[in-house]
Amino acid sequence: MISPSVVYANGRFYSAADPRASAMLVRDGRIGWLGAAADAPSADVTVDLGGALVTPAFVDAHLHATDTGLAADGLDLSGVRSAGELLEAVAAFARTRPVGGVVHGHGWDESTWVEQVPPSAEELERAGDGRRVYLSQASVHSALASGSLLAACAGIEAVPGYDVSGWVREQAHHAVRAVALGSLTAAQRTAAQTSALRLAASRGVAAVHECAGPGTSSEADFASVLALSGAGLPQVFGYWGELGGAVRAKELGAVGAAGDLYADGALGSRTASLRSPYLDGAGCGEAFVSAEQAGAHLLECIEVGVQGGFHAIGDAAIEAVLDGFAIAARAVGVDRLREGRHRIEHVELIDKAMIARMVEFGVVASVQPVFDALWGGPDRMYAQRLGVERALLTNPIGAMYAVGVSLAFGSDSPVTALDPWAAVVAAAAPRNPAYRMSVRSAFGASTRGGWRAAGVDDVGVLTPGRSATFAVWETPAGMDGGLPVLLPGVDGVVPARPVCRRTVLHGETIFEE
Known part of the structure; x- marks a missing residue:
């Protein structure tokens, strides 16, 4: 079916092609014209933007759709500040769920508690009152599990990361997580994923990178979210994080054997692999991928024709992965390696020498700036784990x-x-001001950068001939340089955030308020 042509008129357009444009024609999923509203060509439909701002739509380059949907509709624990508050929240929420089921909760962060000791498996069992309880920590690299949930995981006591307290990490967490998520029916899983993608569209996000893999989700879960891609929802680029799994990733419809392919854990759970020990715990974390394994994985990805990549947070893990890039470069040449746009997720503790190697090998850094806003600076979780000096380098x-x-x-x-x-x-306003970047550059990394990271070069700008993928915004704080005012002025007042009124993917409206 041929879609009607549409003129979006009386707007402001963030476009280098015509910064003064006030109208845009969309035809057959592409931008057909951009210019002054008085000169707009005829179209089947006209949409009056009422002075709203039109920008390229956002891309979320690292997302977990099922978990996001469960969290949106489930038990949010981000506000609890003690073990007692957590148990009260679980008990209240459990009463809304059927007996025999699983209570899914997310977001507790013991680093914000005065007494940083979470409740035990037995206490969670009592709070669940006949329901198994799974509560992922803010990093999703550890979780609290009730006694009955642990009992449902055969042989869990022998799995690395198990603790009798019910606070499980890494492989033990993966085992518990598999049982908890496995309790969902196919319909429940699809509903959670749909909820997540609808939420993304309502925030001006037109595409997401779903990061999946063994330990993170399942092949069935991955196939389910890929099937939703573009069906009135954001486009989904799938990444399957399995070491040596390039062929399987391609079979599953993934664009890369990357994403949550764990070279280490997370700083919050003290499992990120570090060169120097944690300040508040013994050891240097967990390393899961050697340089030789990383190199072999990248070479397999090059041969199969998919992106390769790794989750690497600590400096020791990032160094091992980059050593793997060097091994691959020696085998196939730097130019061929760079062509793959291989990626590293998170990249939280990295020095100048490693950054130079990222440039050399053309590695995409898939990063989460809000990690710094939540946990950076001299007095938050990073400082607890690493000390202030190292925390300010993250x-x-x-x-x-x-x-x-x-x-x-x-x-x-x-x-x-x-x-x-x-x-x-x-x-644009990190906790360490030495790492500032402009709002314009940060916006580019949130939009065009996400498309490029998935190997797509013709989306992410408002230019005639390109995909009509954009978002429409109300900008209550005004405009600065073609984008909304986002940062506090000299008066220190925090500006009101833009509000999404419409999101369009390849010409199709996927959200409209």
Whole structure:
């Protein structure tokens, strides 16, 4: 069926092609014309924008749809500040869920508690009152599990990361998580994914990178969310994070054997792999991928024709992965390696020498600026785990951008909220001012950067001939340089955030208020 042509008139357009444009023609999914409203060509439909701002739509370059949907409709624990508050929240929520089912909760962060000791498996069992309880920590790299949920995981006591307290990490967490998510019916899973994608569209997000893989989700879960792509919802680019799984990733419809392919864990759970020990715990974390394994994986991805990539947060993990890039470069040449636009997720603790190697090998940094807003600075979780000096070196996003590292911004939802303007603000005003970047550059990493990271070059700008993929915004705080005012002025007042009124993907409206 041929879609009607549409003129979007009486708006303001963030476009280098015509910064003064007030109207845009969309025909057959592409931008057919851009210019003054008085000169607009005829079209089947005219939409009066009423002075609203039109920008390229956002891309969330790291998301978990099922978890995001469950968190949106489930138990939000981000506000609890003690074990007692957590148990009260679980008990109240459990009463709304059927006996015999699983209570899914997310977002507790013990680093914000005065007494940083979570409740035990037995206490959770009592709070669940006949329901198994699974509560993912803010990083989603550990979780609290009730006694009955642990009992449902055969042999869990012998799995690395198990603890009798019910606070499970890494492999033990993956096992518990598989049982908890496996309790969902196919219809429940699809409903959660649909809820997440609708939420994304309502925030001006037209595409997401779904990061899946063994331990994170399942093949059935991955296939389910890929099937929703573009069906009146954002486009989904799938990443399957399995070491040596390039062929399987391609079979599953993924664009990459990347994303949540864990080279290490997370700082919040003290499992990110570090060169120097944690300040508040023994050891240097967990390393899951050697340089040789990383190199072999990248070579397999090059042979199969998919992107390769890794989750790497700590400096030791990032160094091992980059050593793997060097191995691959020696085998096939730097130019061929760079063609793949392979990626590293998170890249939180990285120094100048490693940043230079990112540039050399053409590695995309898929990063989450809001991590710094939540946990950075001299007095938050990073400082607890690493000490102030190392904490202030984390997430050097502006420094990476300044020397030419390709950036793509994401939320890692539900780890942080699906709020793309928050990512722009966090990158433009980081806790360490040495890592600032302009609002314009941060916006580019949140839009065109996400498309490029998925290998798509013709989306992400408002230019005639390009895809008509955009969002329409109300801008209550006004405009500055063609974009909404986002940062506080000299008076320190925090501006009101833009409000999404419409999101369009390849000419099709996927959200309209």
